Amino acid sequence: MKIAIHGADGDFSERWIEYCEKNHIDFQIVDCFDSKIIKTLENCKVLLWHWRWIQPESQIVARQIIASVEKMGILVYPNLDTCWHYDDKIGQKYLLEALGAPLITTDIFYSKEKALEFIKNAHFPKVFKLRCGSASTNVKLAKTRKEAERLCQKSFSSGFKPMGEFFADSKIKIKHTKDMSHFFEKIKRMPKFFIKYYYANRIIPRQIGYIYFQDFLPGNDFDTRITIVGDRAFGLIRHARKDDFRASGSGSVDYDHKKIDKRFLNIAFEITEKIGARTLAFDFLLDAFGEPKICEISYCLPSFRIFESEGYWDKNLVWHPGNYYIEDLIIQDILQELQIKR
Numbered sequence: 348m349k350i351a352i353h354g355a356d357g358d359f360s361e362r363w364i365e366y367c368e369k370n371h372i373d374f375q376i377v378d379c380f381d382s383k384i385i386k387t388l389e390n391c392k393v394l395l396w397h398w399r400w401i402q403p404e405s406q407i408v409a410r411q412i413i414a415s416v417e418k419m420g421i422l423v424y425p426n427l428d429t430c431w432h433y434d435d436k437i438g439q440k441y442l443l444e445a446l447g448a449p450l451i452t453t454d455i456f457y458s459k460e461k462a463l464e465f466i467k468n469a470h471f472p473k474v475f476k477l478r479c480g481s482a483s484t485n486v487k488l489a490k491t492r493k494e495a496e497r498l499c500q501k502s503f504s505s506g507f508k509p510m511g512e513f514f515a516d517s518k519i520k521i522k523h524t525k526d527m528s529h530f531f532e533k534i535k536r537m538p539k540f541f542i543k544y545y546y547a548n549r550i551i552p553r554q555i556g557y558i559y560f561q562d563f564l565p566g567n568d569f570d571t572r573i574t575i576v577g578d579r580a581f582g583l584i585r586h587a588r589k590d591d592f593r594a595s596g597s598g599s600v601d602y603d604h605k606k607i608d609k610r611f612l613n614i615a616f617e618i619t620e621k622i623g624a625r626t627l628a629f630d631f632l633l634d635a636f637g638e639p640k641i642c643e644i645s646y647c648l649p650s651f652r653i654f655e656s657e658g659y660w661d662k663n664l665v666w667h668p669g670n671y672y673i674e675d676l677i678i679q680d681i682l683q684e685l686q687i688k689r
């Protein structure tokens with residue numbers, strides 16, 4: 348039995364490798380971007396690949412490679428069901444609607460005429476989003492019809508950069524710097540990060556030819572992020588930025604599990620199972636009637652957010668306190684699945 352791990356800096360692979368070494372599991376580091384990757388994987392039973400937008404080449408090809416590798420009978424994390432909708436709010440709209448999930452009402456248009464017709468009759472504000480992006484960079488409030496028309500004009504002419512501006516939200520990023528050494532550490536990393544942003548903005552297609560509006564749910568000072576990892580649910584609350592409706596990327600996180608609305612847990616477990624995802628994070632808000640609504644989903648998230656949570660709920664909503672590494676849970680779950688498969 349051999350596990351293939353796509354190795355990259357700063358992602359889940361670092362701990363996956365450590366885990367395999369410690370537990371004497373036969374593994375091999377692979378490069379999924381190597382043209383011979385299919386041949387390389389022939390003697391493997393499992394592939395672990397933590398692909399993210401920060402490696403924009405994965406947006407070009409990760410889904411296609413994973414779909415192909417699954418056809419070889421290899422267990423993959425993330426499998427296609429887990430990741431095809433990653434960083435793709437357009438895909439998520441159709442998927443969540445198809446499953447009858449409580450997605451916030453979302454309207455997408457692929458022609459300027461249809462979009463303008465919608466804007467003419469719609470109530471404002473509406474939330475404008477690009478299909479990709481994280482930390483709220485591509486999420487804006489269209490407060491008025493005029494503003495929506497301007498966004499529409501741009502969506503069907505020059506379009507938008509996929510990853511937004513590098514210096515967006517700089518004030519918040521500086522504010523959440525713990526101390527001076529942390530600040531200098533960030534400054535040191537800036538050129539590398541800037542290059543990654545610049546590169547991602549060139550590789551990932553410019554966002555053009557569609558417009559995405561979501562009903563605005565006012566009064567949500569925070570969103571609740573529930574992350575399902577196998578049969579476990581982790582939860583945390585993210586407070587919105589000051590004078591801003593957006594919570595994602597604010598850096599203001601509360602891990603107190605007693606504050607988590609249990610209704611979110613049931614929905615997240617149910618929808619993850621329907622999707623067939625190995626891991627899935629949900630951003631939840633409440634609508635005007637106090638009912639849970641999904642704002643978006645994402646298969647991956649920073650590992651420390653799971654570790655710093657105080658524990659997890661199982662499917663019976665029994666609480667299990669502790670600090671867990673998402674990487675370990677993923678590898679344990681997939682090895683168990685492999686055992687069952689055999």
Ligand SMILES: Nc1ncnc2c1ncn2[C@@H]1O[C@H](COP(=O)(O)OP(=O)(O)O)[C@@H](O)[C@H]1O
Nearest residue numbers: 474480481482483561562563564593594595643
């Ligand atoms: N329809 C909405 N109504 C109110 N607030 C919203 C809505 N959609 C998103 N938000 C807020 O904006 C933040 C970012 O939106 P989200 O869709 O999660 O994008 P991102 O991929 O950048 O995290 C959310 O964390 C939430 O606080």
Ligand SMILES: [Mg+2]
Nearest residue numbers: 482595630643
């Ligand atoms: Mg989000």
